[in-house]
Amino acid sequence: MKGASGSISPGDLPAEDLRRLGHEVADWIADYVASVGDLRVFPDVVPGDVRRSLPAAPPEAGESMEAALADFRDIIVPGVTHWNHPAFFGYFAITGSGPGILGEMLSAALNVNAMVWRSSPAATELEEVATDWLRQLVGLPDDFDGVINDTASHSTLYALAAAREVAYPEVHDGGLFGLPRGRVYASEHAHSSVEKAVMTLGFGRSGYRTIPSDDAFRMRTDALEAAMEEDEAAGIRPVAVVPTLGTTSVTSLDPVGEIVPLARAHGAWVHVDAAYGGPAAIVPELRPLLSGWEGADSIVINPHKWLFTPTDCSTLYCRRPGVLVRAFSLIPEYLRSTEQGDVKNLMDYGVALGRRFRALKLWFVLRWFGRDGIVANIREHVRLARLLESWADASEDWEVAAPVPLGLVCLRHAPPRMSDERADDINQLILDRVNGSGKAFLSHTKLHGRLVLRVAVGNLKTTERHVAALWDLLRESAAAATSD
C-alpha cells in the first residue's frame, strides 16, 4: 500500500501526495526551528541504538511515506546531535538558516547537475554571481574567481593540486615519480584536511611540514622561513604555504601579510584556509585581522560555517584559475560542446564532475541578510564570545586558554593549586557532564598538551541567555566534577 491514495503503482510519489507531505514537512521544519532549543543537544543514545531500531534488511514491497516520516520523527530525530540548536557550541557552530533551507528544497526538486554550462546555464551563472557577491562582501580583488565545492577539504585539495602543477610542470604527464621531493607548510594548528590533501596528492606525510606557532597560536614566520631555507638546502622544493585565518583549535589568524612575500620568495603557492574566518572580513572592524590575504593565490571560505548556509557549501577563490583548470581539465567527448560566448564549465575546476545546485541557497542567504544582516549577526557572535571570555577572565577558577579574535572561546577549569594533570581529568569530566546533560554541546582541543574546552558561538539562534546558561552549566559541572 502506498500513500493516502492507496495506489499500488511502483512509480514516483504522486505529485498530490508530494504536495500534502511537502506541507507536512514544511510544518515540521518550522516547528523544528522554532523549538529545537527545547530538545537535548546531544542525544541520549549509545552506539548501535539507532541501527538496532531499524530493520536489518530492505523492504521487498514499497512502504508508505507516512511510515518513513514517522520513523524519521521517532527514531532518527532522537538520535541526532542538533547542530541547529542554540546551545550547540561544538566544533564550529553553524546555522541551517530559513533562506538556506528553502534553497535546498528547491535545488532538490530541480535536481540539476551543473557540470558544464549547457547542463544547467542558470546554475552555472548563479554560481558565478553568488561567489562574486561573496567576494565583494569580503573585499577581495576582482581577479579572484570563485567556484563552489562541497567542503574545504576538497577545496584545499584542488588548490594544492594547482600548486603542485606550478611547482612541477612535469607532474601533469609524468607524475611525481623521479621528481625532487616537495613540501607543503602549514602551522601546527592548521586543519587536518591540509595534511590529508598533501597525502592524497602523493607527497606523503613527510611532504607536509608543520611550523611552530607563537604565543597567540599564529604561525611563526621566522620558523617558516627557516624551514623553507633548510628544505631548499636539502633539495626539497617548497610547493605551497597554507596560512589559516581562523584555526579550528583556537581561531588564531596566521600573519598572512608576512607569509605571502616569504612564500613568493621561495616560489611557493599561497593557499589561505579561511574556511571559518573568511566571513569575518565582511565586518569592518574585523577585516584587518585578515589583512594580506588578498595577496594569496587561492582562498577557501565556507559559507556553511559562519555564513548561515546549510552544509555543504565551500567557495574556492583562485586568482590563477587557469592553473586550476590545467590541473583538472580533461574533456571527454560526451561532455564536449561548443557554446558561443564566454561560458564556464564548472567540472574543469576540480575532481568532482557532478555538482549540486549549491549556489541557490547561498544566493538566498546573501539576499535575505544583505551585508547589514551578516555584519550584525557575526558582530553579535563575537560579542557573545568576548562576554564569555570576560566572565572566565573574572573567575579565578577558570582560565581563557587562547585569545578570542572571532567567535570561539577556549576555556579551562584551572583553580589555583590544582595540578595540570588533575585539571585535565576535571576538564574531561566537565566536558562529559555538559554533553551528557543534553543542555549544551561542546568539543575540546589540546593546547600545550593540556585539555581545553572549546565554546564556539555561531548559531543564529544563540543569544546571551544561552551563553549565560552555558556559563552556569560549566561552573556547576566543575563543582560536581571536583567534589566527586
Next chain:
Amino acid sequence: MKGASGSISPGDLPAEDLRRLGHEVADWIADYVASVGDLRVFPDVVPGDVRRSLPAAPPEAGESMEAALADFRDIIVPGVTHWNHPAFFGYFAITGSGPGILGEMLSAALNVNAMVWRSSPAATELEEVATDWLRQLVGLPDDFDGVINDTASHSTLYALAAAREVAYPEVHDGGLFGLPRGRVYASEHAHSSVEKAVMTLGFGRSGYRTIPSDDAFRMRTDALEAAMEEDEAAGIRPVAVVPTLGTTSVTSLDPVGEIVPLARAHGAWVHVDAAYGGPAAIVPELRPLLSGWEGADSIVINPHKWLFTPTDCSTLYCRRPGVLVRAFSLIPEYLRSTEQGDVKNLMDYGVALGRRFRALKLWFVLRWFGRDGIVANIREHVRLARLLESWADASEDWEVAAPVPLGLVCLRHAPPRMSDERADDINQLILDRVNGSGKAFLSHTKLHGRLVLRVAVGNLKTTERHVAALWDLLRESAAAATSD
C-alpha cells in the same frame, strides 16, 4: 523591509515566515514535478543571459524572501536545463523523486555534519543501514562496507588512494618521490573521472593506460593482460584496474569476472565503476550482466544516477575498508573522542571531513519503492530503451551504434549512400535541432571517430509516449537537416 512581518531584525527568517514560505515552496515543488513536462527541457538562453539579469553587486540591506523567490521563478527557472523533465535524455537521465526531495528538505533543516559518530549518531548509523540495504539489494557479499560520498569522481579517487596504499606501502610517509612508476588501467570507454583521480594522486597522465575494447565496447582482457605484462617488464607497477559496468558513452559492461583474476595475478586492486550500472543488479534478469563484480576490492554505485535519489549521493563499497581508513585517517585532537562500543567515524573514509546527511534521502527512496518498485521502474526504462532500439533497427536511415544492455540507446542517422563525414554533420544538426526545440534534450558521443546521439532513459516520468515523441522529433529533425 523583511518578510511579511515587516520586521527589521537582522536575524534568521522567523519560524512563522519559514512556515508560510515553506508551504509556498512545497506547492511550487508539487506543481513543478506535476508540470515540468510542459516546460522547455533546454532553456531558451544564451551564455550570460542569466548573469546579466541579476545585480552585479550584493545587497547592502537584506531583502524579502518573497523577492528572492520571485526572481527564482522569473530568472532562474527559465534558465535551467530541466533534468527532472520526462524528455530529458541527455548524459544519464536521473530523477529527483518525491521521497528524495522530502529527505533533502529534512536534511537541510537538521543541518547535521556526520564527520564522527558523536557529531551525529543517527546520521552515521542510518548511513550504515542505508548503504547495507543497498548492498543487499544489488546482491553483494556482506564484507563490502559502504559509505556515501558526493560523487563517483570522489569515490573513485578514494578507492584508488587505497589501491596506491597497497601498491606502495612507502607512499604513506614518503610519497611517490623515488618510487617505481605505477599505472592504473581502464578501458578506452572509462569515465574521465578515473583519469582525473589518477592525475590527482600524483601518477600523471602517463600513470593511466587505456585498454582497447571489443566490438561491444567492453575492455579486451587479452589487451589488459598484455599491457600489464609489458609494463611489468618495463618496471612499471600495475596499481589498479578499473572495469566499468555501464560506461558513460555506451553503457557497455566490462567482463569483470575475467578481469578480477587477471588483476589479482598482477597484484592490482580492482575498483569497479558501477556508478550508473550498479542498480541494474537489483533486477534479476539484468544481474548476470554484472557477474564477477563481487570479486572486486571496491565498487562505486551512484543512487543519484539510476536509483531516483536527488544528486548528490554516491556509495563507495570497499571490502578492505581498513586500507581506505589507513589512507585517510588522521585524527586531530579536536575530533578525538572515546566512544564505548563499535562506532564508525565517517571522516576516516575519504578526503572530505564535512558530510551532509545524505543517507536520509536514500533511505526514504529505498522505503518508498522497495525492491519491487525499483525492479519495476528499472525494467521499464530498459524496455523503453529497447523499444527505441527496435524502431531504429527497423529504419534503414538509422543505425543503432552500440548494443543496448541497459537504459541507453546510441543512435546515428546514416541513410544508405550518405558519407560518414556528411552523416557527422547531419547528426550534429539533428542534435542542435532537438535541443534547440526545447522538446527533448540529448547529448552525444563519438564511437570509432563518428558522432553518435545518446538517448538515456532514466527519469521516472518518462513513458512510452515521450520516447515515441522523441523518435518522431529525431526523424523530423533528420528530414529538416538533410533538406537544408
